[in-house]
Amino acid sequence: MADQHVVNSPLRPSSTLPAQASPCDALVIRAQPLSFTHPCRRKKLALAATILGSSMAFIDGSVVNVALPSIQSELGASVAAIQWIVDAYLLFLGSLVLVGGSLGDKLGRRSVFIAGIVLFTLASVACGLAPGVGALIVARAVQGVGAALLVPSSLAIIGSVFDDKERGQAIGTWAGVGAITSALGPVAGGWLVDAFSWRAIFFLNVPIACATVALAIMAVPDSRQDSRQDDDAGHHANQPLKLDWPGAATAAAGLGALTYGLTIASTRGFNDRWVLASMAGGIAVLIAFVILEAKTRDPMMPLDVFRSRDFAGANLVTLLIYFGLGGALFFLPFTLIRAYGYSATQAGAALLPVPVIIGLLSRFTGGLTSRYGARALLAVGPVIAAAGFAMFALPWVRGDYWRGFFPALVVLGLGMTITVAPLTTTVMASVSIARTGVASGINNAVARVAGLLAIAVLGIVFVWSHDAALDARLDALHIPQAQRAAVGLAATGTGTHPARSGTASAQNGTEVELKQAQAESLGAALRAVALVSAMCALAGAGLALLTIQPRRKP
Known part of the structure; x- marks a missing residue:
């Protein structure tokens, strides 16, 4: 039991x-x-x-x-x-x-x-x-x-x-x-x-x-295992240990392609051809990995x-x-x-x-x-x-x-x-x-x-x-579209702030509101x-x- x-x-x-x-x-x-x-x-x-x-x-x-x-x-x-x-x-x-x-x-x-x-x-x-x-x-x-x-x-x-x-x-x-x-x-x-x-x-x-x-x-x-242990059905008993390099390569390629497609989808959207191709390719390779593992003698x-x-x-x-x-x-x-x-x-x-x-x-x-x-x-x-x-x-x-x-x-x-x-x-x-x-x-x-x-x-x-969330807050602050790149997610990563850009919004005293909008977003x-x-x-x-x-x- x-x-x-x-x-x-x-x-x-x-x-x-x-x-x-x-x-x-x-x-x-x-x-x-x-x-x-x-x-x-x-x-x-x-x-x-x-x-x-x-x-x-x-x-x-x-x-x-x-x-x-x-x-x-x-x-x-x-x-x-x-x-x-x-x-x-x-x-x-x-x-x-x-x-x-x-x-x-x-x-x-x-x-x-x-x-x-x-x-x-x-x-x-x-x-x-x-x-x-x-x-x-x-x-x-x-x-x-x-x-x-x-x-x-x-x-x-x-x-x-x-x-x-x-x-x-x-x-x-x-x-x-x-x-x-x-x-x-x-x-x-x-x-x-x-x-x-x-x-x-x-x-x-x-x-x-x-x-x-x-x-x-x-x-x-430097211990090692020279042969496999018996499994439930006794398969592979006393056989030399083999490495499944094809399986490892296929798993890495499939996961890598799928992850790449998902990562770039955040900026390009799911309608982008590279996103679709990468995700579809990754899923196809992962399916091939499963088929390969099913047929391989030592998966x-x-x-x-x-x-x-x-x-x-x-x-x-x-x-x-x-x-x-x-x-x-x-x-x-x-x-x-x-x-x-x-x-x-x-x-x-x-x-x-x-x-x-x-x-x-x-x-x-x-x-x-x-x-x-x-x-x-x-x-x-x-x-x-x-x-x-x-x-x-x-x-x-x-x-x-x-x-x-x-x-x-x-x-x-x-x-x-x-x-x-x-x-x-x-x-x-x-x-x-x-x-x-x-x-x-x-x-x-x-x-x-x-x-x-x-x-x-x-x-x-x-x-x-x-x-x-940021678009909604910038709309409420009436920030022009041309100035929004300076307060986007990429800008918060590179350290760009409205005060350093010399924009009219910063000069008009809205720098604090912009930073607050970034933080809230x-x-x-x-x-x-x-x-x-x-x-x-x-x-x-x-x-x-x-x-x-x-x-x-x-």
């Missing part, structure tokens, strides 16, 4: 996860077989190496959001360009993370881990030295490739080094340090932006990477696991919840800085309630899952998260943090805390123990792809809502994004009730 499987399985999920980790990261660790051919004699140092490595990727996934307004101002980037600064990273991380884990199994986890760290660090230096937004986007894409190598390898190393008795404590240490770095990362990154430059957040990776590589060489054994995403109704439901809930979360955490810091005058440090600190609540309360949700069942919690948690998203759209949320944003973030953090543990439990209980590693890897990829799509789709909501755009995120969370709760089977008592 499902619940007995959860309770008695040696793969019990960890109750504490770093805020920026994906829901099944701890399950990936537990699914790894212990390496007997490469025993580790310096386990604490090996754990420190994996914590430092994975923390680099977790921090980079969140701290860049706080730096985006500064990047936009210095490089004169469009809104679509700043979306791609994040999306380029998520695209290659999400599409390559499954094949990255298989690469570590085949070539050696330490070798691939170190290669990922080196590539990630070189790309970080390229980000810090980027002369323009195009170079920065390319460097961020390479960072994503590096993260796709180091993240699954770091989790696999922990699993192969520690036996079942030690894994609980190792995962607790990994999760605890990860929670701290996830919480403090945006604050420290914001301080670096304010005190030095946005480029400093990328150079910070260099000393961390040097320490990580040194510890890995010193303490981590990176075996489709047969989706025959489990619980597994398919858990991944749909993951997609919707992390879609809303990814969009909110992208547009919230941008709005706080651009509309309400927060510094980068203040914007980073503003996000603290979510990781702090997850870190403090997530250890108790494992007991709730055992008591009430995953289905009940996956109906309740997303509803609470939806309430948190909706609270960003309340009428009095106008820049006052403690009255407006703080309560919303507390409720959102509580909803995410209730949601994550039962997601992990459902993924684990929906497949056999031999398939747990595959299932958890797919769920992690889904969570990262959700963030990628959120920034592209919600970017349309943000830009269109902003433009509509950005606030309206954030409220629109928050409402869409809330609807996605509610849809996730509904899908959990429809797809996930209720708890069966023994």
Whole structure:
């Protein structure tokens, strides 16, 4: 029975996860077989190496959001360009993370881990030295490739080094340090932006990477998996491990084309031929990816696991919840800085309630899952998260943090805390123990792809809502059409203000009203994004009730 499987399985999920980790990261660790051919004699140092490595990727996934307004101002980037600064990273991380884990199994986890760290660090230096937004986007894409190598390898190393008795404590240490770095990362990154430059957040990776590589060489054994484990039907048993490069390339191309079309749709509209061609091409390539995975002997995403109704439901809930979360955490810091005058440090600190609540309360949700069942919690948690998203759209949320944003973030953090543990439990209980590693890897990829799509789709909501609200306010101020470009969304990004343009409106004393119109329009755009995120969370709760089977008592 499902619940007995959860309770008695040696793969019990960890109750504490770093805020920026994906829901099944701890399950990936537990699914790894212990390496007997490469025993580790310096386990604490090996754990420190994996914590430092994975923390680099977790921090980079969140701290860049706080730096985006500064990047936009210095490089004169469009809104679509700043979306791609994040999306380029998520695209290659999400599409390559499954094949990255298989690469570590085949070539050696330490070798691939170190290669990922080196590539990630070189790309970080390229980000810090980027002369323009195009170079920065390319460097961020390479960072994503590096993260796709180091993240699954770091989790696999922990699993192969520690036996079942030690894994609980190792995962607790990994999760605890990860929670701290996830919480403090945006604050420290914001301080670096304010005190030095946005480029400093990328150079910070260099000393961390040097320490990580040194510890890995010193303490981590280069374990590998020479053959596949038996699956449910015994397929592929004792066969050499093969890498699904065609699948990875097809997934990256399809997601990239679809994301590009959605990103440019915010400015060109859906009637533009390039928008339609890019989106149609992306969807066609993704369909080809599914067909390819169905026919490939060793796919990176075996489709047969989706025959489990619980597994398919858990991944749909993951997609919707992390879609809303990814969009909110992208547009919230941008709005706080651009509309309400927060510094980068203040914007980073503003996000603290979510990781702090997850870190403090997530250890108790494992007991709730055992008591009430995953289905009940996956109906309740997303509803609470939806309430948190909706609270960003309340009428009095106008820049006052403690009255407006703080309560919303507390409720959102509580909803995410209730949601994550039962997601992990459902993924684990929906497949056999031999398939747990595959299932958890797919769920992690889904969570990262959700963030990628959120920034592209919600970017349309943000830009269109902003433009509509701004037009209405400028109409009320009787601003001529020729002067409106100076106060548009691009202008707020490049630092152009009416006072510097020498327009008649500024000279007539309407500068304050124009700035207020800009701020109110950005606030309206954030409220629109928050409402869409809330609807996605509610849809996730509904899908959990429809797809996930209720708890069966023994």
